[in-house]
Amino acid sequence: MSEVDVVLPAMRVSYEAGPLDEGSLAESWHEQLGLWLAEAESAGVPEPNAMVLATADPSGRPSSRTVLAKGLDERGLTFYTNYTSTKSHDLQATRYASATFPWIALQRQATVRGTVERVSPAESAEYWAQRPRGSQLGAWASPQSRVVSKGSLDAALVAIERRFADVERIPVPPHWGGWRIRPETVEFWQGRPDRLHDRLRYVHDSDGWRVERVAP
Incomplete structure (x- = not known):
């Protein structure tokens, strides 16, 4: 046992x-x-x-x-x-x-x-x-429920941060x-x-x- x-x-x-x-x-x-x-x-x-x-x-x-x-x-x-x-x-x-x-x-x-x-x-x-900016960026970056590597997910977040770097209000x-x-x-x-x-x-x-x- x-x-x-x-x-x-x-x-x-x-x-x-x-x-x-x-x-x-x-x-x-x-x-x-x-x-x-x-x-x-x-x-x-x-x-x-x-x-x-x-x-x-x-x-x-x-x-x-x-x-x-x-x-x-x-x-x-x-x-x-x-x-x-x-x-x-x-x-x-x-x-x-x-x-x-x-x-x-x-x-x-x-x-x-x-x-x-x-x-x-x-x-x-x-x-x-009302969501924090970080949560908004994460929603754009994450292909939720799909198989990913940590590196690819981190890279996706970096790309999204660059995409919206000059955007005050991130769209849905x-x-x-x-x-x-x-x-x-x-x-x-x-x-x-x-x-x-x-x-x-x-x-x-x-x-x-x-x-x-x-x-x-």
């Missing part, structure tokens, strides 16, 4: 942060998610807007990676990326995604599942203008923009003792939104 085989079964944390009740939820899923995001930020959780984005290709093979949420309102949850990336190819093909915020320090997580759509070019441009790359997850379900999970965790889920159907409790 390896050391990992011995240690992993013994890794266990008792969740004692407190219950999550239906009466404590906000009226809408996006208000509740905004509240938990704000509380994660106030608690000093690193990268509180980091979420694990899960997609699948047309054959059903899943992929997951961490991205940063950059928009939240009644329409959905937005993040930005390269439209030629693996995640974008998956989203273009299936039009569906799931994203989980793992606030482990708060013994919480929230999961958004639903269909996806590209955000408008105007909305992408508005967020692009044609291959870059936002995706919005339009939720069908949004689940809020709060850890409780003895693994009897609270799972409250906003569900959208023909009558609008409702909240249901799910067994842990």
